[in-house]
Amino acid sequence: MARVFNFNAGPAALPLPALERAQRELLELGSSGMSVLEHSHRGKEYEAVHDEAMALVRRLLSVPDDYHVMLLQGGASQQFAMVPMNLLPAGKSADYVLTGGWSEKALEEAKLVGTARVAATTAVDGRYTRIPTQAELDLDPAAAYVHITSNNTLFGTQWFDFPNTGDVPLVADMSSDFMWRKFDVSKFGLVYAGAQKNIGPSGIVVVLARKSLVDGGRKDIPKIFRYKTHADNKSLYNTPPTFSVYLVRNVLAWLEEQGGLDAVEKQNREKGRVLYGALDELSSFYKCPVDVGSRSLMNVVFRLPTEALEEKLIAEAKKAGMVGLKGHRAVGGIRVSTYNAVSLQAVTALAQLLRDFARANA
Numbered sequence: 001m002a003r004v005f006n007f008n009a010g011p012a013a014l015p016l017p018a019l020e021r022a023q024r025e026l027l028e029l030g031s032s033g034m035s036v037l038e039h040s041h042r043g044k045e046y047e048a049v050h051d052e053a054m055a056l057v058r059r060l061l062s063v064p065d066d067y068h069v070m071l072l073q074g075g076a077s078q079q080f081a082m083v084p085m086n087l088l089p090a091g092k093s094a095d096y097v098l099t100g101g102w103s104e105k106a107l108e109e110a111k112l113v114g115t116a117r118v119a120a121t122t123a124v125d126g127r128y129t130r131i132p133t134q135a136e137l138d139l140d141p142a143a144a145y146v147h148i149t150s151n152n153t154l155f156g157t158q159w160f161d162f163p164n165t166g167d168v169p170l171v172a173d174m175s176s177d178f179m180w181r182k183f184d185v186s187k188f189g190l191v192y193a194g195a196q197k198n199i200g201p202s203g204i205v206v207v208l209a210r211k212s213l214v215d216g217g218r219k220d221i222p223k224i225f226r227y228k229t230h231a232d233n234k235s236l237y238n239t240p241p242t243f244s245v246y247l248v249r250n251v252l253a254w255l256e257e258q259g260g261l262d263a264v265e266k267q268n269r270e271k272g273r274v275l276y277g278a279l280d281e282l283s284s285f286y287k288c289p290v291d292v293g294s295r296s297l298m299n300v301v302f303r304l305p306t307e308a309l310e311e312k313l314i315a316e317a318k319k320a321g322m323v324g325l326k327g328h329r330a331v332g333g334i335r336v337s338t339y340n341a342v343s344l345q346a347v348t349a350l351a352q353l354l355r356d357f358a359r360a361n362a
Helices: 016-025 044-061 075-087 101-113 211-215 227-232 242-257 260-281 307-319 344-361
Strands: 067-072 093-098 115-121 146-149 170-173 190-194 205-210 299-302 334-337
Touching: 016 242, 044 067, 044 205, 044 242, 044 260, 067 211, 067 227, 075 101, 075 170, 075 190, 075 205, 093 101, 101 115, 101 146, 101 170, 205 211, 205 227, 211 227, 242 260, 260 299, 260 344, 307 334, 307 344
Parallel strands: 093 115, 093 146, 146 170, 170 190
Antiparallel strands: 067 205, 190 205, 299 334
């Protein structure tokens, strides 16, 4: 079987060793006589996988003891609602920093729950090309929390230095760059990340939350939507997506085998150097709309002189075994997602294709 170079934005590339492990264990987990897909989430065989996944999150990110690690269903879009449901009490307001389409959706959900305001936006004519500076943030010191989206898959921008929000808890949607590098978890009140972009398959979201924030969360919402319910039950209050948890465990184990997140960050920065280097070298042909200081290392976006040339590039890339390059329908163009599982070999091959294509079509 010839595997393609997968640049899809999500669900996205998974490490081959993690998939091969799943293939080996699909029919029988350990010596249990049945697949992980068949195991009870209350059984010791599955619980060992579940516990290992959460322990790997703690180890890879050095999660402090005063934080919960939760594995929840619903993806990041459900967290758009769960965050304000839990953390936005009556009489308080939440601040939202808008840097792309997903942060806009998070704000919309918060407004259905309570009071939420825009603390900053970098939108110009509906497009986002940069991350705001600290000086541009109009933060309310009495806010319940400040919400950011750490990486923006549609527009290709990324936070490299997180904002200082003082005593107000910082909440981050890290779905598309979770574990691309280490970060100081203690700077955040809560972090959530849908797995299907950088650490696993769809159907599961990782939540890191300060225990005091969870304990102080609202109690006037259904139990299934309370962080405390899941924290108190080790993310086993209801049946979890067991196979998704299993695959996340496999991916996290692979990340650890690579040398941890310091090694992963080094690889990711090199992929960015190679790809942006090719785009800058050919800047008369490829136009990257993002400010250099805000360029994402997970989702690289650019345009060609015409949409016809963009379609031609996508077709030629597919013939060369490269898929997932079409930009989001809302913005068009080309988007290259270079998540952890995308190899430097894949990015180098694409960079060479971009050079050859520009020379042949300029």
